[in-house]
Amino acid sequence: MDSSLHRVFVTGTGSFLPGQPITNDRIDDVLGRLDDAPPRVLGFIRNVGPRMLEGSGIDFRHFAVDPESRRLTHSVSGLAEAAARRALAAAGRQPEDIELLIVSCPNYDCSTPPTSALLQERLGIERCAEMEIHSNCSGLGKAAQVAYDALRLGRYRNALIVLPQLSSVYLRAAYFNQAEANKTQAALRYILADGSGAVLFEAAERGFTGARPREVLGAYVESVGGKMTPAMTAGGGVADLLEAAPLTKTVFDRGRHHLDQDFAAVSRYAGVFLLEGTRRMLDALHVDPRSIDHFVFSIPTMQLYEQNCPQFAERLFVTPQSMQFRARKTGYCGGASVLIHFDDMVRGGELQSGQLAVLHSVESSKWMTAGFLVRA
Numbered sequence: 001m002d003s004s005l006h007r008v009f010v011t012g013t014g015s016f017l018p019g020q021p022i023t024n025d026r027i028d029d030v031l032g033r034l035d036d037a038p039p040r041v042l043g044f045i046r047n048v049g050p051r052m053l054e055g056s057g058i059d060f061r062h063f064a065v066d067p068e069s070r071r072l073t074h075s076v077s078g079l080a081e082a083a084a085r086r087a088l089a090a091a092g093r094q095p096e097d098i099e100l101l102i103v104s105c106p107n108y109d110c111s112t113p114p115t116s117a118l119l120q121e122r123l124g125i126e127r128c129a130e131m132e133i134h135s136n137c138s139g140l141g142k143a144a145q146v147a148y149d150a151l152r153l154g155r156y157r158n159a160l161i162v163l164p165q166l167s168s169v170y171l172r173a174a175y176f177n178q179a180e181a182n183k184t185q186a187a188l189r190y191i192l193a194d195g196s197g198a199v200l201f202e203a204a205e206r207g208f209t210g211a212r213p214r215e216v217l218g219a220y221v222e223s224v225g226g227k228m229t230p231a232m233t234a235g236g237g238v239a240d241l242l243e244a245a246p247l248t249k250t251v252f253d254r255g256r257h258h259l260d261q262d263f264a265a266v267s268r269y270a271g272v273f274l275l276e277g278t279r280r281m282l283d284a285l286h287v288d289p290r291s292i293d294h295f296v297f298s299i300p301t302m303q304l305y306e307q308n309c310p311q312f313a314e315r316l317f318v319t320p321q322s323m324q325f326r327a328r329k330t331g332y333c334g335g336a337s338v339l340i341h342f343d344d345m346v347r348g349g350e351l352q353s354g355q356l357a358v359l360h361s362v363e364s365s366k367w368m369t370a371g372f373l374v375r376a
Helices: 025-032 039-047 050-052 076-091 113-121 139-152 183-190 247-253 263-284 302-314 335-347
Strands: 008-016 098-104 129-134 158-168 194-203 215-223 233-234 259-261 293-295 354-361 368-375
Touching: 008 139, 008 335, 025 050, 025 183, 025 215, 025 368, 039 183, 050 183, 076 098, 076 113, 076 158, 098 113, 098 139, 098 354, 113 129, 129 139, 139 158, 139 194, 139 215, 139 335, 139 354, 139 368, 158 335, 183 259, 194 247, 194 335, 215 263, 263 302, 263 354, 263 368, 293 335, 335 354
Parallel strands: 098 129, 098 158, 293 354
Antiparallel strands: 008 194, 008 215, 158 194, 215 368, 233 259, 354 368
């Protein structure tokens, strides 16, 4: 290892799941029912929804929604704050110790100022560098790469990375123009959940050669979607506001603001791209996949997990112990799931000294994968 560069370590992890666990039979009650949706959507909710939930492998999930009023209980920065404080406490650090604050999220509290600056204010940090990365599942790897490189070069001594996932913004009945809802938009209410995760990176002194737990060995980011159609979309941005007209109403009337996903494309490509991205990351870091003890992936359902296990076993040599389906008790929180699961592993003692863990995600919005590698 080049002694002119700093080594980087994970010194604290944290996660947060809002509210009480929600069982599958209570999802529609908490989010509000889509009673005014088209008949084909109502038929899907009535007939396919229960089977979809039964086979998902998820028993509980969390929503930042008051089940009585259906008002959001947290903003994006509020979700982020809860996980960030837990990571700081685990590391024995105070908010004012932070030099670089990175927030990665698919949605945000305001178009401006950035959510990273709002989180800075919530944490009471008077002065720090802050960055917001607008991304979904691949945001963890993107934030990790920025932080890792900056700490290696000595630009900062530490970096707090936070991923909040506030899916319920898109899922509550109040958000929908129900007359324009389709089956896949309704189905996402049975897949996504709310939660946040955080991790603190710290740089060792230059030339440090001793042993410390949870060293970051590298990060990797790639997009393979340059010639592919987006498989997850949510409108309402500038692209929907180009015409000279009362466009916010037009966006709502056409349901352009709805969160949508191409489930067929996800089934066809997500596992393939996650595998290939992980393999290329390990190749770039010169790590034999057979040496990996834990693959921590953001896998939304048991069906996708079981569908992709054979090819992962063949090409990455994974076992049922090294690649587990971890969303059963937490729900699927997008890229935040990886940090939520990692926090559970660290606090529960599952990640043991000397073991290697890959944290990696695939994002279907425009087909990106990203992650980082840790040695305990």
